[in-house]
Amino acid sequence: MRVSRILLALVAVAPLAACQSRMQTAALDDDSAWYTGTMPDKPFDVPLVDTARLDPKYRRQTVRYTGAEKPGTVVVDIDQRHLQLVQEDGSARQYGIGVGKAGFSWKGEARVGRKGVWPDWSPTTTMVSLNPDLPRTRKGGLDNPLGARALYLYQGNRDILFRIHGTNEPWSIGEQMSSGCVRMLNEDIVDLFERVPVGTQVLIKRGGKARV
Template identity: 60%
Template sequence: MIASRALKGLARIATARLSLLAALGLLVAACQPHEPNPAIQADTGHLNAWYSGLMADDPYDVPLVNKALLDRKFHRQRVDYPGREAPGTIVVDIDNRFLYLVEDGGKAMRYGIGVGRNGFAWRGDARIARTGVWPNWSPTDNMRRIDPSLPVHMEGGIENPLGARALYLYQGSRDTLFRIHGTNEPWSIGEAVSSGCVRLLNEDIVDLYNRVQVGARVTVRRGGLGA
């Protein structure tokens, strides 16, 4: 059973988003939370079913997802990897909803992901220029023009849409504004959600964060690993 503080925070997320959607009838881009599954609504019992415990972390414990509700192919797992990328490279397969961290010996750690509703808005090569632990979130000016109710700034925490960790993607010195980050919406893994960033389960982004280095190459592609 998830701790009451975390569960109450997750219930507030669902309630707030339902109210926002009713008022707007639309969603905005780039790491913005997406429309909740109608079956979830603000039902605390249903939210609780998605969680099976807590993983110690600082300053917040990470809610662990009940994997029985997640397609097994999206579970974190080590797999054979046919690509030629160097170990330490992150490969995002948009169409199949997988992120691979390439390892030695023809292997990779594979994670299930959620991507943008119309496909990831950006593809190509980038690098991880910086990382964040329970990162803050500042919606872009364009996002706030579309939805004035969005905060100018939101501190990191259980309710923050960036989740437990974020990896910030740059091309040269330019911030692409796209992130690989956690999510407090585990039901969105495997789905094409809002136009925006790549999202992993919070427990998975913590695992990925612990394995990668600043400066690591990231390649985002369509059409599978052969693209």
């Protein structure tokens, strides 16, 4: 599938996203300029973003980690719009993220309870109450709000309905736009997905703290 066709599909369905925001006017100017090609994947190729369009601090990179968390921990900083995967050598693999609008962002401790490849999407009860016209489900694919991968966060055996997932709105990385979930570039969530197993500890911080 050509990138131009992929982009048309993404734009057409973006307003349906539950973990996503409404389409931003600036993004409509020239969506195709955000994409440079595709990365092979199954059952769909992953559209690749021109990361030169991102603020450098939101590009995937390795940074020094000064926190106390053990290697293998995922640390999400809502304020800084960063997700870090702590490494053994005192560094962290860092990714830029998009986060929830004011009043929608969650913070706390959780674990990766399950993982999804090109996952299906369904709105929460709250989302449906706010927008009864939302579709009740959407199959995984290029037009899906969860993107190429999703990490489902649990506390104990309970799905807390908070996700770390891909996005088809790359211009939203670094922004406070979603309905609460943490969104990443599709190529970044694919990279993270391969590095974190089910059971991985996840800390979501706001104001420098994960605990209420």
